Amino acid sequence: MQGVAAIPTGVSELDRVLAGGLVPGSVTLLGGEPGIGKSTLVLQALASRAAAGSRVLLASAEESAHQVRRRADRLGDIPGELLVLPVTSVAAIEAAVDDTRPELVVVDSIQSVVAGDGVAARSAASGSVARVRECAELLVAMAKRTDVPTVLVGHVTKDGSLAGPRALEHLVDTVLSFEGDRHHALRLLRAVKHRFGPTGEIGLFQMGAAGLAPVDDPARLLLGDRRPGAPGGTVVAVLEGRRTLVAELQALVVRSTTQQPRRAAVGLDLGRLAMTLAVLQRHTDLPVRMVDVFTSVVGGIRAAEPAADLAVALAVSSAITGVPVPADLVAVGEVGLTGEVRQVADLPRRLDESARCGFTRAIVPRSAPPGPDGMHVVRVDSVGQALAHLDLVALVPSAGARGTCPGTLLA
Ligand SMILES: Nc1ncnc2c1ncn2[C@@H]1O[C@H](COP(=O)(O)OP(=O)(O)OP(=O)(O)O)[C@@H](O)[C@H]1O
Ligand SMILES: [Mg+2]
Numbered sequence: 001m002q003g004v005a006a007i008p009t010g011v012s013e014l015d016r017v018l019a020g021g022l023v024p025g026s027v028t029l030l031g032g033e034p035g036i037g038k039s040t041l042v043l044q045a046l047a048s049r050a051a052a053g054s055r056v057l058l059a060s061a062e063e064s065a066h067q068v069r070r071r072a073d074r075l076g077d078i079p080g081e082l083l084v085l086p087v088t089s090v091a092a093i094e095a096a097v098d099d100t101r102p103e104l105v106v107v108d109s110i111q112s113v114v115a116g117d118g119v120a121a122r123s124a125a126s127g128s129v130a131r132v133r134e135c136a137e138l139l140v141a142m143a144k145r146t147d148v149p150t151v152l153v154g155h156v157t158k159d160g161s162l163a164g165p166r167a168l169e170h171l172v173d174t175v176l177s178f179e180g181d182r183h184h185a186l187r188l189l190r191a192v193k194h195r196f197g198p199t200g201e202i203g204l205f206q207m208g209a210a211g212l213a214p215v216d217d218p219a220r221l222l223l224g225d226r227r228p229g230a231p232g233g234t235v236v237a238v239l240e241g242r243r244t245l246v247a248e249l250q251a252l253v254v255r256s257t258t259q260q261p262r263r264a265a266v267g268l269d270l271g272r273l274a275m276t277l278a279v280l281q282r283h284t285d286l287p288v289r290m291v292d293v294f295t296s297v298v299g300g301i302r303a304a305e306p307a308a309d310l311a312v313a314l315a316v317s318s319a320i321t322g323v324p325v326p327a328d329l330v331a332v333g334e335v336g337l338t339g340e341v342r343q344v345a346d347l348p349r350r351l352d353e354s355a356r357c358g359f360t361r362a363i364v365p366r367s368a369p370p371g372p373d374g375m376h377v378v379r380v381d382s383v384g385q386a387l388a389h390l391d392l393v394a395l396v397p398s399a400g401a402r403g404t405c406p407g408t409l410l411a
Contacts, residue, residue, distance in 0.1 A: 006196065007103065007149065010048030013205055013214045014041065017176060017189050019197025022104060022149035026196065027140050029110070029168055031156040032178030037187055038153045039063070040211050041178065042106045043071055043078075045151075050082040054103040057096060061088040061112040075211040090115050090138045097146055109153040110136055110168070129167050136168045169193060180207075181300025186221050187212065188301070190241060202241035219357040222247040222299040228327030232319035235330045235359065236311035237350035238303045244346075244353035246330065248298045249308065251315035253291040261289060267297030268312065269304040276312045276335050283339035283384055284393050286320050293319075307344035309335035310363065313383050317392040325390060329361040330354040339382045341365045351375060363389065 006021035015021050022028060032038045039062075046056045060068050065086045072078040085096050090113050097105055107113060113135045136152060143150040154168065156177075169175050173195040180187040189203035204215040215221060222245060226233065232251045237244055249268070256262065265273045273295055281288040293316055297303045303311075310333035318325045325331070332350050334342040343365045344350075351362055355372040362371055363378045363386055371377035380386040387393040 007049075009045035009104075010052060011041070011045045011212075011214075013189060013203030014045055017191050017201050017203040018174070019194065019201065022151070023173070023196045024149055025143050025147040026149050026174060027136075027143045027172040028149070028151045028174040028176060029136075029154055029172045030151055030176045030178060031154045031192075033157065033182070034155055035182050036178050036180060037205070037207050037212055038155075038178055039108055040071065040075070040207070041189075041205075042108060042151055042153060043068070044075060044211055046082050046104065046106060047072065047075060047078045049104055050079045051077075053081065055081045055083065055100060057083045057085060057100060057102040057105045059085045059087060059093045059096070059105065059107045059113075061086075061107065062109055074209070088113050090135050090142075093139070094142050097142060097148055101146070102148060104149050104151070106151040107139060107153065109155060110139075111155055133167055133171070136171050140171055184300030186215065186218065186299055186301065188240060200241045202243050204243065218243070219246050219353075222301065223357065226298075226327075229324045231322045231324045232315055234311040234315040234318065234325045235354070236303055236308050237330055237332055237354050238301070238305060238308060239346055239350070240301070244349055245301055246354050246357045246359070247301055247303065249303060249311045249315050250296050250298060251312070251319040252294045253316065253319040254294075256290055256292045262292040262294075264292075264294045266295070267300070267302045267304075268295050268308065272304070272306065272309060273312060275337065276309050277316065279335055279337065279339050279383060280313055280316060283382070284317070284387060286317055286393055288316070288320070291320060305344075306334035306342075307332050307350070309333065310341055310383070310386060314363075314386065314390065314392065317387050318390075321392050323390070323392050325392070326361060328359055329363060329390075330359045331363045331386070333363070333365045333380075333386075335383055339384060341380050341382060341386065343367050348372075351377070 006023045008015045008021035049056045065084045068084050115134050175193040177190050177192050185206045187205040191199040204218055205212040206215045226248050234249050236249050237246045277288050280286050311331040314325050314331050334344050336342050347368050351371045355375045361376045366379045366381045
């Protein structure tokens with residue numbers, strides 16, 4: 001099917017991720033956690049095609065036509081060529097597709113449809129892997145037979161373990177993952193698998209009263225409410241596909257009351273956090289073992305890559321000592337187990353975006369290439385050097401009595 005023109009959905013960020021649009025006869029699985037905005041996204045794509053004069057079909061197995069209408073009202077005018085079919089049976093969906101020959105069909109969701117329309121079809125446990133797979137196979141066959149691009153919506157839980165979407169990945173042409181924190185406005189759309197284009201692109205959306213709007217400048221959303229000068233905050237530049245996100249990483253420490261201090265991470269890799277804390281414990285005099293450490297990446301994004309290690313180390317050290325990290329500084333670097341700061345992928349891209357966001361200083365690995373014009377780049381070999389440069393620790397490396405840092409926590 002390579003070479004066949006894709007049909008743009010008209011939702012720019014979705015088309016960016018799809019490398020143009022939906023290919024005729026292709027099947028796309030849109031997975032995401034409950035409430036993340038899957039139905040909103042597909043409805044916007046359908047509405048956009050309908051507005052362009054195409055006949056499109058929404059098979060709504062979860063919501064009644066009335067509920068779909070209410071969402072549509074929130075999104076604005078929905079033109080007449082959007083057909084809403086509130087059915088749960090694949091047979092009925094196939095009949096409607098054969099009947100109306102739409103340009104695009106969306107099934108919302110794959111977990112709530114059944115293969116036939118008889119009672120026997122409903123006997124398998126609702127949402128069971130076998131049933132979901134059976135329905136998906138029928139819908140894939142339908143797409144190939146009719147050449148109608150088909151989008152299947154699928155619910156995924158945080159660990160991706162819910163019956164369904166994961167088991168379908170090999171059946172479909174494209175797997176899109178819609179991610180973000182339900183409690184934040186930013187949403188990321190990424191292609192986990194794409195038979196018709198690269199998978200590096202991500203789409204950024206902001207959920208609002210009028211639905212999902214494309215986000216051109218994520219920094220405004222991610223750095224908007226920052227409190228510069230507050231101890232425990234550091235800025236880091238992370239890569240998401242081909243986009244660079246400059247975001248704040250925060251740490252809070254409190255004196256631990258247990259033998260095993262707590263370590264919590266939101267948007268960070270807990271294993272990497274534990275490693276970075278172990279490095280701080282071993283290579284500095286910060287009393288890491290005495291404190292519970294809570295870390296979070298603001299805005300609901302993930303900074304699980306090693307490039308965030310240095311920023312984690314700085315944020316935790318800042319939280320312990322009470323010394324703020326300078327507000328105009330961005331930190332990028334992997335921290336190795338011997339305390340060394342290591343090179344990371346695409347550093348120039350990260351620094352360019354940081355400079356664009358107004359950051360004028362960067363702390364980076366020794367071997368880093370030159371930074372962008374106007375940015376003062378501080379190169380460090382080790383975490384200890386980085387902390388010393390920023391006055392985040394009194395004794396680096398360990399040379400004298402332990403626990404003598406001048407921080408507010410231990411004062
Ligand atoms: N008026 C509104 N203003 C802002 N955001 C809204 C509004 N109404 C709904 N939302 C957002 O839309 C989300 C629901 O979107 P949607 O129904 O598309 O998600 P979904 O992934 O299809 O969920 P489900 O798993 O229930 O099918 C809500 O969690 C909320 O964040
Ligand atoms: Mg939904």
